Amino acid sequence: MKRTLKFSLNSANTGKISALNKLTNEYKKAVNFYLQILSSTNKYILSEKEVKSFSSPLSYRYKQCAKRQAVKIWKSWRRNKKKGELPEFDGALILDSRFIKIEKAKASTFNYWVRMATLNKGHPALIPIKSYDYANDYFNNWKLTNGGRLRQENNNWFLLLTFEKETPPKKQKGKIIGIDIGIKKLMATSEKEFYGKEIELLMDKIQKKKQGSKAFKRAIKERDYYVNKTAKELPLDSVKAIVMENIKNIKRNTKKEKRLRKEFRSKFQRWTYPKLFSRVNQLCEINGVHFFAIDPAYTSQTCSRCGFVHKLSRNGEVFKCRNCGYTQDADYNASLNILNLGIAQQSMVAESAKVSQMDICPLN
Ligand SMILES: [Zn+2]
Numbered sequence: 001m002k003r004t005l006k007f008s009l010n011s012a013n014t015g016k017i018s019a020l021n022k023l024t025n026e027y028k029k030a031v032n033f034y035l036q037i038l039s040s041t042n043k044y045i046l047s048e049k050e051v052k053s054f055s056s057p058l059s060y061r062y063k064q065c066a067k068r069q070a071v072k073i074w075k076s077w078r079r080n081k082k083k084g085e086l087p088e089f090d091g092a093l094i095l096d097s098r099f100i101k102i103e104k105a106k107a108s109t110f111n112y113w114v115r116m117a118t119l120n121k122g123h124p125a126l127i128p129i130k131s132y133d134y135a136n137d138y139f140n141n142w143k144l145t146n147g148g149r150l151r152q153e154n155n156n157w158f159l160l161l162t163f164e165k166e167t168p169p170k171k172q173k174g175k176i177i178g179i180d181i182g183i184k185k186l187m188a189t190s191e192k193e194f195y196g197k198e199i200e201l202l203m204d205k206i207q208k209k210k211q212g213s214k215a216f217k218r219a220i221k222e223r224d225y226y227v228n229k230t231a232k233e234l235p236l237d238s239v240k241a242i243v244m245e246n247i248k249n250i251k252r253n254t255k256k257e258k259r260l261r262k263e264f265r266s267k268f269q270r271w272t273y274p275k276l277f278s279r280v281n282q283l284c285e286i287n288g289v290h291f292f293a294i295d296p297a298y299t300s301q302t303c304s305r306c307g308f309v310h311k312l313s314r315n316g317e318v319f320k321c322r323n324c325g326y327t328q329d330a331d332y333n334a335s336l337n338i339l340n341l342g343i344a345q346q347s348m349v350a351e352s353a354k355v356s357q358m359d360i361c362p363l364n
Pocket of ligand 1: 308
């Protein structure tokens with residue numbers, strides 16, 4: 001498994017920032033120069049002569065690196081069916097280990113040094129980067145892959161580093177739990193546990209701030225931190241599988257989508273679902289837990305006891321079945337339906353002979 005983390009390079013002094021600026025400008029020009037050749041010749045390769053024909057203080061190595069990136073962009077543009085005009089390259093520089101090296105700092109207030117080749121041959125820039133709470137585990141327990149991506153956002157510089165670790169095998173023992181994502185509490189599980197009760201408060205806080213303001217960004221950050229923290233509270237030690245609704249696969253005009261859209265528009269301008277979904281997915285991967293995404297299907301309107309579906313069964317936080325009278329916390333009821341759908345889906349997968357048993361989560 002792989003994870004990419006972002007580090008600020010803003011501790012670099014002005015001289016180094018200027019070196020980064022010059023390097024990036026030249027590099028971007030080179031990529032665009034090569035893109036022009038590729039599109040005018042309609043080829044997928046560039047000759048050494050063509051690579052060298054770009055007149056620039058960039059080293060030949062850097063030119064080759066820019067060429068590789070140009071070919072990549074060109075290929076993916078060609079594959080794209082809805083392509084408009086070939087876009088001008090203004091993205092991150094994908095640099096391999098010949099250009100970027102990460103070294104642990106000895107006695108320093110910063111944790112790591114980035115040694116980066118610049119236009120000034122033989123004089124790499126040494127830029128300090130600070131690790132942070134979340135990143136420490138990656139530096140200590142994961143393997144840092146070679147190279148990195150250099151990205152400029154407005155006037156800020158970032159380095160994206162990728163860490164690797166062997167994916168642990170999936171557990172065969174433990175509980176299967178369904179998780180419903182809510183607005184009063186971030187998660188309700190089929191174990192009748194509730195997580196993240198402060199989420200509404202944090203969302204309200206975002207709403208009250210002026211969009212784009214510093215306070216707004218701070219509130220978003222606070223929410224993201226809270227979502228990550230809350231996801232970690234899930235008792236993954238005793239769990240072998242988690243089932244969640246896949247909002248990405250949502251069919252148009254389903255009730256859930258309408259409900260989510262309405263909530264999104266009104267109270268939750270920046271809904272946390274995709275963030276939490278991918279965070280839980282990642283935690284499952286690290287902990288050897290199966291992760292199942294089911295298509296949302298009336299999970300909030302279905303009675304988990306008798307299966308009767310009625311939109312009026314749910315009233316805010318309370319679920320009261322119109323058929324059998326079963327009364328329960330609405331989110332807990334939804335989480336039980338999610339769990340049941342997950343189990344049903346897995347049974348179907350298990351029946352299909354084409355799928356190897358190894359990939360299936362044991363249901364009992
Ligand atoms: Zn019922």
